[in-house]
Amino acid sequence: EVQLVESGGGLVQPGGSLRLSCAPSGFTFSSHWMSWVRQAPGRGLEWVASINQGGSEKNYVDSVKGRFTISRDNAKQSLYLQMNSLSAEDTAVYYCARYIPGTIDYWGQGTLVTVSS
Amino acid sequence: DVVMTQSPLSLPVTLGQPASISCRSSQSLVYSDGNTYLNWFQQRPGQSPRRLIYEVSNRDSGVPDRFSGSGSGTDFTLKISRVEAEDVGVYYCMQGVQWPLTFGQGTKLEIK
Numbered sequence: 001e002v003q004l005v006e007s008g009g010g011l012v013q014p015g016g017s018l019r020l021s022c023a024p025s026g027f028t029f030s031s032h033w034m035s036w037v038r039q040a041p042g043r044g045l046e047w048v049a050s051i052n053q054g055g056s057e058k059n060y061v062d063s064v065k066g067r068f069t070i071s072r073d074n075a076k077q078s079l080y081l082q083m084n085s086l087s088a089e090d091t092a093v094y095y096c097a098r099y100i101p102g103t104i105d106y107w108g109q110g111t112l113v114t115v116s117s
Numbered sequence: 118d119v120v121m122t123q124s125p126l127s128l129p130v131t132l133g134q135p136a137s138i139s140c141r142s143s144q145s146l147v148y149s150d151g152n153t154y155l156n157w158f159q160q161r162p163g164q165s166p167r168r169l170i171y172e173v174s175n176r177d178s179g180v181p182d183r184f185s186g187s188g189s190g191t192d193f194t195l196k197i198s199r200v201e202a203e204d205v206g207v208y209y210c211m212q213g214v215q216w217p218l219t220f221g222q223g224t225k226l227e228i229k
Binding site: 035037044045046047050059060061062095101102103104105106107108109110 | 154166167168207209213218220221
């Protein structure tokens with residue numbers, strides 16, 4: 001059974017940084033693209049970033065380019081999202097998701113990031 | 118960016134009655150490999166999203182057959198033949214044909 005477990009969310013001040021982690025299980029992590037998708041309180045879904053199997057190809061939504069970095073450690077079976085220069089607009093539940101070209105087939109339970117002073 | 122537009126945004130439905138959600142894309146979702154990368158997700162209250170349909174009309178394992186997807190090019194539809202109480206939630210379409218991946222605004226289905 002595919003499982004994706006996020007961690008690292010919490011309260012951070014504007015301008016601060018946070019690193020999210022995702023621990024996958026139930027599939028061969030190193031063989032799959034992975035993604036982060038977020039959902040602001042009471043709002044819809046927004047794709048944030050994706051990374052290919054080896055980490056050589058990364059894509060970001062414009063609003064996070066230069067501030068967020070997606071990465072992975074296949075040896076440790078972990079996916080990360082380093083978030084810098086956070087603002088209130090980044091407050092959201094962040095979902096780790098498995099990406100297969102053209103679709104997202106599995107989602108984690110999400111971790112809440114709150115940016116507030 | 119490909120803009121995904123859903124309608125209606127709110128959908129009150131009587132139990133046992135059909136429901137239909139439209140999703141239109143600002144560009145064709147036919148990829149160079151010939152596949153059409155249009156997906157539908159369900160998000161029940163307090164839960165993570167769950168994929169229902171991929172490539173327009175392919176149901177995921179465990180998805181009841183009362184859910185069906187159709188469409189082509191830029192115009193797509195999710196239909197529920199007979200709404201049940203467990204179908205309450207928000208439904209999103211998503212295109213996977215180009216970066217950035219984009220979602221529709223979501224359609225909130227509720228029971229009348």
